[in-house]
Amino acid sequence: MKCGKDLSQKKTPHNPRKSYTGVKPFTYNECGKSFSQRANLLLHERIHTGVKPFTGSECGKSFRQKSSLRIHVDVKPFTCTDCSKSFNRKPSVRRHKRMHTGVKTFTCIECGEIFNYKTHHTSYQTIHTLMNRPL
Template identity: 40%
Template sequence: FNSTLTTHMKIQTGEKLFTCTTCSKSFRRKYHLTIHIRTHTGEKPYSCKTCEKKFTQKSSLSSHIHIHTGEGLLFTCTTCNKAFRKKSYLTDHIRIHTGEKPFTCTTCSKSFRFKRNLTIHIRTHTGEKPFTCTTCSKSFRFKRNLTIHIRTHTGERPFSCSICNISFIRKSVLNWHYSIHDGEQLFTCTTCNKSFRFKSNLTGHTRTHTGEKKRKCSHYDRNNTNFGYKTKAENRTKSRTKNKRFALSSFSRC
């Protein structure tokens, strides 16, 4: 009872008893620390039964469910009639129509529509990487990058091709993969409009217009058509010389 009372008194005084071992951020209640730790681990234990979207907090799931049920949508946009549960959500939404960007970076003066976007942007200046993998301790600037990285440990490949059943870690890679099946040419030369399936092919093609040459290796000239034969000849000569020296040294010891 005494320990419970002591903890309660510290909470009342504002003392933060629970500290994150990853980023040293402190919290007044253990429950808040538990939720915070999920921002590092990427854990989302609460899932929507309708669309399978996952959340770190139960309250976030409850708010999300209203999107499907339509309950509690009290604030409506007068421009597009889209409704929101909270006035703050409507305020954020209206900026899409007005183009207002009230959040400005003090370092580079770049402005953003939402505060969360400014927070993420600031990390490009500070180098902060708050999302850490609990398996290998690698850190990331964005939570989505940590989520993708964790799949390299778990082996999870949630995006599968409906044609050949090959699975991928990223949805963007799956979208690119589909172009192989449908023959879509994604990369187009701005000079002659010729299209290519792979960006590397476009890069090579572009050099035919610019006249740019590939980087040459400091050890040999790949443009030399006799390179392969020359190397083999040199290797044979070195091998014969080595064998000859070995034979002479063996003879001298006899």
Template identity: 40%
Template sequence: QSSELGLREQLQDGEEKKPHKCSECGKSFRWRSNLLEHSRIHTGEKPYKCGECGQSFSWSSQLLLHQRRIHTGERPYEVQQPFPCPECGMSFKENSALVRHRRTHSGERPYECGQCKNSFPTSSLLAEHQRIHTGEKPFGCPDCGRGFRQKSSLVKHRRIHTGERPYVCGRCGKSFTQSSNLFAHQRSH
């Protein structure tokens, strides 16, 4: 009985923390602004319009990325990279990054897992792998508490809560939560 009461209290607490409920699907949000963004999934609303070409977007971040990539040719995350790979020509900002990259050509995997003997080209990939053995999930979702081994998995998961769909088809405007879904969709055109 006491565990049932505790569960009921937890549910009530959760409802209080997410008072903004979507009338279409029932999903709840902590902030009204998140609900408004989420509702665009159902309405198809695209209030952010490009002044150059007229293409519309559901989120301002999509419009900004579109403008930078398509109209200015800007690549906002690219920097000067003075360390080129002699094998493939790819360039890197730091020599240490080039050294790590060159392992993709040589196949060198100097970091070995002590438990299963799998080996990895970088220490960070080994550390990430070792979480399989330890069960460690250091990246927790602030909305639902679910844990993840990789930060990238948490980022993808959070789109469930925010409704964000950052990958947009340039031909029809349909948006997706993951790039792999966009690529699969684009093959249908």
């Protein structure tokens, strides 16, 4: 494989080869949209059916995804072990931990400026795009 990713072993409950190669065997017949994982098809189906199985106990507001309900009620089950700051999603605490380790993984190809977060890097790149645009 050219990119260097080792896909010979199953690393997660789903088959990583399907999502990596672009194979999308799960199709929602009503709209024709396809997905690489069955779970994503089921989430999409809720858009069409209007099913919102996760309901706030105090306000009664319903959501299609459990994570959306957690955000709504401000539940933050994931905690940084370094500073005790809490987050509602596991990837958020992973991103946050970069601040403590000093890891800076995103570098501007134009000027070499280094960023901890991809979003900061992406928005910074627009500065160069705007500066290099003809008037």
